[in-house]
Amino acid sequence: xxxxxxxxxxxxxxxxxxxxxxxxxxxxxxxxPAAAIPSAPGDSVWDRAPEHAAKLxxxxxxxxxxxxxxxxxxxxxxxxxxxxIAFRLDWNDATLDEMAKPGMFVDGCAIQLxxxxxxxxxxxxxxxxxxxxxxxxxxxxxQAAVNGRAPTKIQDFYPNATIDHYPSEAKxxxxxxxxxxxxxxxxxxxxxxxNLRSGPRESAVEEMIAEGPGTLSRAAAxxxxxxxxxxxxxxxxxxxxxxxxxxxxxxQRSQIAFAVWEGSHKEVGARKMRTGWIPLLLEESPK
Amino acid sequence: MARxxxxxxxxxxxxxxxxxRPKRQFAAVFDINKCIACQxxxxxxxxxxxxxxxxxYMLWNNVESKPYxxxxxxxxxxxxxxxxxxxxxxxxxxxxxxxxxxxxxERVNGWRPESQDYAYPNVGEDDCTGQVDxxxxxxxxxMNWFFYLARICNHCTYPACLSxxxxxxxxxxxxxxxxxxxxxxxxxxxxxxxxxxxxxxFFNPMTGTSEKCIACYPxxxxxxxPQCFENCIGKIRLGGxxxxxxxxxxxxxxxxxxxxxxxxxxLFPQFGLEPNVYYIPPINxxxxxxTQMFGPGVEQAVAAYKSAATDKDLAxxxxxxxxxxxxxxRWSRQGDIVTGTEENGSVVMRVPLNEPVHVRPAYDRLYxxxxxxxx
Numbered sequence: 001x002x003x004x005x006x007x008x009x010x011x012x013x014x015x016x017x018x019x020x021x022x023x024x025x026x027x028x029x030x031x032x033p034a035a036a037i038p039s040a041p042g043d044s045v046w047d048r049a050p051e052h053a054a055k056l057x058x059x060x061x062x063x064x065x066x067x068x069x070x071x072x073x074x075x076x077x078x079x080x081x082x083x084x085i086a087f088r089l090d091w092n093d094a095t096l097d098e099m100a101k102p103g104m105f106v107d108g109c110a111i112q113l114x115x116x117x118x119x120x121x122x123x124x125x126x127x128x129x130x131x132x133x134x135x136x137x138x139x140x141x142x143q144a145a146v147n148g149r150a151p152t153k154i155q156d157f158y159p160n161a162t163i164d165h166y167p168s169e170a171k172x173x174x175x176x177x178x179x180x181x182x183x184x185x186x187x188x189x190x191x192x193x194x195n196l197r198s199g200p201r202e203s204a205v206e207e208m209i210a211e212g213p214g215t216l217s218r219a220a221a222x223x224x225x226x227x228x229x230x231x232x233x234x235x236x237x238x239x240x241x242x243x244x245x246x247x248x249x250x251x252q253r254s255q256i257a258f259a260v261w262e263g264s265h266k267e268v269g270a271r272k273m274r275t276g277w278i279p280l281l282l283e284e285s286p287k
Numbered sequence: 288m289a290r291x292x293x294x295x296x297x298x299x300x301x302x303x304x305x306x307x308r309p310k311r312q313f314a315a316v317f318d319i320n321k322c323i324a325c326q327x328x329x330x331x332x333x334x335x336x337x338x339x340x341x342x343x344y345m346l347w348n349n350v351e352s353k354p355y356x357x358x359x360x361x362x363x364x365x366x367x368x369x370x371x372x373x374x375x376x377x378x379x380x381x382x383x384x385x386x387x388x389x390x391x392x393e394r395v396n397g398w399r400p401e402s403q404d405y406a407y408p409n410v411g412e413d414d415c416t417g418q419v420d421x422x423x424x425x426x427x428x429x430m431n432w433f434f435y436l437a438r439i440c441n442h443c444t445y446p447a448c449l450s451x452x453x454x455x456x457x458x459x460x461x462x463x464x465x466x467x468x469x470x471x472x473x474x475x476x477x478x479x480x481x482x483x484x485x486x487x488x489f490f491n492p493m494t495g496t497s498e499k500c501i502a503c504y505p506x507x508x509x510x511x512x513p514q515c516f517e518n519c520i521g522k523i524r525l526g527g528x529x530x531x532x533x534x535x536x537x538x539x540x541x542x543x544x545x546x547x548x549x550x551x552x553x554l555f556p557q558f559g560l561e562p563n564v565y566y567i568p569p570i571n572x573x574x575x576x577x578t579q580m581f582g583p584g585v586e587q588a589v590a591a592y593k594s595a596a597t598d599k600d601l602a603x604x605x606x607x608x609x610x611x612x613x614x615x616x617r618w619s620r621q622g623d624i625v626t627g628t629e630e631n632g633s634v635v636m637r638v639p640l641n642e643p644v645h646v647r648p649a650y651d652r653l654y655x656x657x658x659x660x661x662x
Contacts, residue, residue: 060392062453063392063393063394063453064392064393064394064451064453064478065391065392065393066392067391067392099492100475100490100492100495101401101402101490101492102399102400102401102402102404102405102477102480102489102490102492103399103400103401103402103404103477103480103490104401104402105477152341152492152493153340154340154341154343154344156492157344157402157492158343158344158402158406161343163343165338166338166339166340167338167339168339168340187338187339187340188339188340188341188493188494189339189470189494189496189498190470190471190473190491190494190495190496191494192470193470193471194471195470195471195472195473195494195496197473197474197475197494197495197496198493198494198495198496199495213453214453214454214455216454216474266399268475268476268477269453269454269474269476269478270453270476
């Protein structure tokens, strides 16, 4: 009798906490309707969403290939509003890699959807000529910058380094003045040319398009992508949201693919774990 | 992979892209025998191009003391271990290049330096001498020799950085063969850093992109030699244009030294990149070491260089090194005068084979004063 009482008590505590409930498992990505898109990975809305465990495969189509697997699975939940869709990616990663250095890489993940939902799926690995895929790419170092990490400085790599002089910080330049900022820009070649890779970083994600391997480029038009990742006890939970797939009505299916980069495994660019196309269902709002 | 011809190997080889040579190829000859490792070239480059944040440990030009000095750490030793059986059959390379020995899944057989590998430029530079206790003898694995190796990007005919980049962010300019990184397109994958055996392309952690020597192309476009050439106080460098061997011209300074007299040799030709900086090897170093570094033409090159004292053409051309900031495209010798001209035919300079010597007596009788040599 006493045992039963303890069991009931424990069950009651679990329901009250509302965090240990096993998610409903589905064999496709199902976006459930929600009143608003949750930006935080810990939002309670995610508890309602069914979970798809996507198996990750080696990128083995083009060189450089990834020869040894690392992350084996990414668990995905999805919610949607009439105009937006969001995915929470959850994967195991024992090491935190959030600063790129010579020979060192960062953790990251990406979602990929076909630009057009016309029943013809492009090649799952970066699309194909004439059939564009839209990619939203999240990186741990961008997340750290958005979270307020101080700009990278040389002592982050060489703790004992001393620098006599940067031309962009010459005494004749008033700190923070337009002239000083212009000098700072000129001495940062990629930033001076507008390469978003070089910052300044205001978002943890980047919107890209591709028509095949090696063609990844910045999307001309924004689909309002946002990203927010947090470190968990076992790895990462990252929410990526963007505009809902074009021309896709509730109860219809499109495709989605995922990729995960494990920084400590030297994964970057084409060296990644990825999925093939997975059906993406927009679940209808309850009537 | 495509099949391309690499004249430095004397054979065809595999490369990621088909053979596509530029209209003309920027090239250089460095006379190692004259280098004093003053690092003026290094500083000239540093202050011109890499004084921004993220470029602190980046040396597009460096000078390292061989056999032990290196930047980044052990760059050449690691490659010697990675490339087994670097055998030459006469002037034909029988081993595998870095493209031909690429492991599965890779485009090039390479390795990745990390931050600490750049932390000590030229570590080991003094290891060939060092302190010796009184009465003791110096014991080193090598005979007691060393030389200074000045290095920039080789603007290779078959660049490994370019072929490593799956995004196509690196390109070789068709007008002059200079290899550049498109700073708008680069996404910092660092495959180029891994692929370049000479480690002359660097990851900038502040911009998140890779950067490299640009051969001072704004100057080259104006017919002027790069900063590290112009500022070399040892006058060891000569920049210009190299032809294919079968199109070599005796009046082209680079062609004459590389193709005709064969006294200037590529750095580690066995890598397979057809590098376009050529070195006149040091005459004081054992041929076996030099052969590993510069290929099978070393002994002939050293012999030819030593003959310059009695060879007015060779001596004359060597006089042009460092004599002008302009790029000399043609040269000639009449008697004891050597003339260099630009592409448009205008004379850049004339230099005598022997500088006139003036001997001034120690005591100036006119002013009745003893002359001293001011420091």
